[in-house]
Amino acid sequence: MRGTRTTDRYDPTRANWLYRFFRGIWIPFVLRFWTRLHVEGYEHVPTEGPLIVISNHLANLDTYIVGLYLRGRVIHYMARPDGLRKGVLGWYWRTLGGIPADREGVAAALRILRAGGAVGIYPEGVISPALVSALPGSALLAIRSGARVVPAAMWGTECVGFWSFLKRPRVHLRYGPPRVLRSAPGRHGSEAAMNELMREIATMLPERYRGVHG
Numbered sequence: 001m002r003g004t005r006t007t008d009r010y011d012p013t014r015a016n017w018l019y020r021f022f023r024g025i026w027i028p029f030v031l032r033f034w035t036r037l038h039v040e041g042y043e044h045v046p047t048e049g050p051l052i053v054i055s056n057h058l059a060n061l062d063t064y065i066v067g068l069y070l071r072g073r074v075i076h077y078m079a080r081p082d083g084l085r086k087g088v089l090g091w092y093w094r095t096l097g098g099i100p101a102d103r104e105g106v107a108a109a110l111r112i113l114r115a116g117g118a119v120g121i122y123p124e125g126v127i128s129p130a131l132v133s134a135l136p137g138s139a140l141l142a143i144r145s146g147a148r149v150v151p152a153a154m155w156g157t158e159c160v161g162f163w164s165f166l167k168r169p170r171v172h173l174r175y176g177p178p179r180v181l182r183s184a185p186g187r188h189g190s191e192a193a194m195n196e197l198m199r200e201i202a203t204m205l206p207e208r209y210r211g212v213h214g
Contacts, residue, residue: 012117015074018095027064031171034164035156041175042069050113050147051178054138056131056201056209057122059157065173066120066152076112077120078105101125106141113145123194129158130211131202139194142181151176151197153204174204 015023031037045051053075055066067075074097081100084090099105099112099119109119123138124131142149156171181193195213202213 012076012097012112012115013074016095018092019074019097022064022096023068027068031065031068034160034168035171036168037065037171037173039069039173039175041177042071044175044177045070045150046148046178047071047073049116050145051118052113052142052145052147052149053118053120053152054123054142054149054197054201055120055152055154056205057124057127058129058154058209059127059160061157061160062122062154063120065154065157065171069173069175070118073118075118075120076109078109078122081105109141110145113141113147119147123198128211130209131198131205131213133212134191134194134198136191139181139190139197143190143193146180148178149181149197150178151201151204153201153209155205155209176200176204 045053051070051073053066053070055062063077067077076097076099078101079093079098081102084093084098084100099108112119119141121138121141123134125135125138126132153174153176154172156169159169160171181197199213202210207214
């Protein structure tokens with residue numbers, strides 16, 4: 001996978017070797033010995049067709065865990081454009097399916113969704129210990145594509161560190177039922193649709209993680 005050319009040169013629904021290694025071997029190993037993971041609602045995740053997963057973001061580990069339970073699907077997360085341009089880090093992110101969170105990335109995400117693939121979005125745009133306001137326009141991809149959207153709530157990943165195997169922290173992942181986002185015309189309509197989805201994520205989180213949507 002190299003940048004947005006991914007969607008033009010190969011099937012974005014198929015995993016490459018690094019993605020298979022991380023999801024099939026390394027991440028299950030880390031989760032088993034470094035955490036006590038509890039997952040709810042994975043029956044809500046569609047096994048085929050275009051899909052967008054929208055989640056809160058507490059730690060870098062979130063991306064690996066959310067994608068792990070997509071039942072064999074490849075999830076392409078929208079990531080910082082500057083990170084995707086950085087040498088080894090950029091290569092690593094792109095190989096794991098990262099696409100830039102900018103106009104070019106939105107076009108790539110639309111192509112992935114039209115091919116029946118899956119895209120992941122952190123609508124807050126930052127790692128935060130509690131929910132903050134979603135970025136303007138975060139819902140546009142879901143509205144323009146018509147793809148089903150699954151909200152995901154995660155907590156406990158912020159407690160995972162190098163020494164966690166000595167006392168494994170509890171990590172929780174909860175998926176909500178899928179839906180297709182609708183909005184009234186204009187920017188405010190899309191923002192209202194995203195805020196409604198963020199409030200749903202908040203209801204799946206413990207109170208201290210709900211932030212502005214508490």
